[in-house]
Amino acid sequence: MKKFTDKKNKFVGQRLDKFLVTVFGEISRSRIQKLIDSGKVLLNDKPSKSSYVLRKDDVLTVGDISEEKQVLTNNKIDLEVLYEDKDMIVINKPAGIIVHPLDGGRYNGESVVNALLDKIDKGVGSDLRPGVVHRLDKDTSGILFIAKTKKGYNSLISQFKERTIGKVYKALVVGRFKDKEGIIDAPICRSQNQRLRMRVYYGEGAKEAISQYKVLEEYTFGKYALSLVEVKIKTGRTHQIRVHMSAISHPVVGDSIYGNKDVNSLFVKKLGLFRQFLHSGEVSFKPVSAKKTVVLKTKLPHDLEGVIGKLNKV
Numbered sequence: 001m002k003k004f005t006d007k008k009n010k011f012v013g014q015r016l017d018k019f020l021v022t023v024f025g026e027i028s029r030s031r032i033q034k035l036i037d038s039g040k041v042l043l044n045d046k047p048s049k050s051s052y053v054l055r056k057d058d059v060l061t062v063g064d065i066s067e068e069k070q071v072l073t074n075n076k077i078d079l080e081v082l083y084e085d086k087d088m089i090v091i092n093k094p095a096g097i098i099v100h101p102l103d104g105g106r107y108n109g110e111s112v113v114n115a116l117l118d119k120i121d122k123g124v125g126s127d128l129r130p131g132v133v134h135r136l137d138k139d140t141s142g143i144l145f146i147a148k149t150k151k152g153y154n155s156l157i158s159q160f161k162e163r164t165i166g167k168v169y170k171a172l173v174v175g176r177f178k179d180k181e182g183i184i185d186a187p188i189c190r191s192q193n194q195r196l197r198m199r200v201y202y203g204e205g206a207k208e209a210i211s212q213y214k215v216l217e218e219y220t221f222g223k224y225a226l227s228l229v230e231v232k233i234k235t236g237r238t239h240q241i242r243v244h245m246s247a248i249s250h251p252v253v254g255d256s257i258y259g260n261k262d263v264n265s266l267f268v269k270k271l272g273l274f275r276q277f278l279h280s281g282e283v284s285f286k287p288v289s290a291k292k293t294v295v296l297k298t299k300l301p302h303d304l305e306g307v308i309g310k311l312n313k314v
Contacts, residue, residue: 004060016043017050020062029195035062077115082296087152087288088145089119092298095141095275100129116146124153133157134236139254141301142169142280155288160236166284169231169241170216170300172277172307173250174260176225180215184244188237197257198239200247210234211244219311222270224263226253226311241278253277271307279304 004023011019020032020041033050035041040063043052080092093099093112100113113120113130120131124147131146133156147153159165187206191197200206210233217228227250231241239258245251246258254264254276267273284295300308 002062004062005057011054012056014054015050016041016048016052016054016060019054020060073114074117075110075114077110077112079112079115082143082298083287083294085287085289087149088147088156089116090283090296091116091144091146093136093141093144093280094301095139095303098138099135099144100132112144112146119148120146121149124148124150134160136280137239137242137276137278139275140278140280141304143283143296143298144280145283145285151288156285159285163234164286166282166295167233167236167280168282169233170228170279170281171231171241171245172219172226172228172253172304173245174224174226174253174263175250176218177213177215177227177229177250182213184211184213184248185209186244186247188240188243190238198237198243200243207237208235209237209240209244211241218314219308220314221311222266224266225314228308242276267307271310273303273307275303277304277307 017029017032017036020036021029024032036048036050039047041048042061042063044059045061077097079094081089082092083090091112098111100111113128113132116131122130124131125133131148131153133145133147133153136142136144145156147156156165186200186209187202188198188209189201189203189206191199200209212232212234214230215227216230219226219228229245229250231245233240237243242252242255242258246255251259251263253259253267254273255278256264256276259276279298279300281300282295282297284293286293299305
């Protein structure tokens with residue numbers, strides 16, 4: 001049982017459920033709300049509601065929030081290995097597969113982590129995210145790092161933090177660019193109303209996000225102008241490229257959250273594209289035991305290459 005008092009009034013004005021999400025970072029907001037509804041969270045010794053807005057001198061008592069421990073299962077999924085040594089493995093992740101099981105163990109057995117579980121030492125990363133040092137969205141394909149040892153984990157985390165890992169993506173976006181090269185420097189934070197959605201925001205709590213783009217080719221399809229762009233990300237925020245492209249009115253084709261619904265519908269009906277046109281195609285990094293930088297590149301997967309082949313080049 002834990003008690004929380006806000007003597008310095010740092011959390012006054014926050015919703016109860018949002019405050020607890022910041023305290024217990026590994027627990028989803030939906031689970032926090034269930035704990036509140038079940039009476040495991042008391043406000044001034046009484047049950048409360050998730051929507052309660054915290055006030056000065058409120059005292060929170062949180063009971064046992066542990067749940068039955070999820071045990072990861074090993075599931076053999078064919079994955080293309082681009083690089084492997086004793087400390088790390090780099091794969092070419094296909095679209096449609098998540099990187100690690102979600103909160104509560106959902107999709108256990110259907111993730112990259114499940115497929116590589118027997119390669120990862122115990123204690124590397126968190127229980128449900130062993131070896132995970134970064135992520136790609138379920139419907140984004142391309143190059144993904146997984147650490148196998150603590151040494152590999154610490155090295156990769158350090159390289160990501162110091163921004164020495166190079167990451168280059170390709171995306172098909174709506175519209176034609178006036179400037180064929182540019183930098184999008186716009187901070188990102190989570191949406192206040194939709195937990196799964198991110199947004200560009202210049203206020204408190206937003207994190208620096210920098211994307212550098214270059215137009216590779218221009219196309220048309222139906223009445224729409226399209227651009228194939230290369231995007232180098234200097235930071236690695238959630239949905240960064242998708243949010244940045246949408247913010248400058250060039251949403252990624254097929255993006256169900258930030259995209260153009262009419263364009264997405266056309267590409268589903270005419271070209272059978274059921275996911276965002278976004279691929280992590282190139283990375284550069286330093287292995288733990290090597291002095292030289294390794295550069296890995298992959299081609300666009302067949303589904304995206306097939307789409308390109310049916311567009312009208314300008």
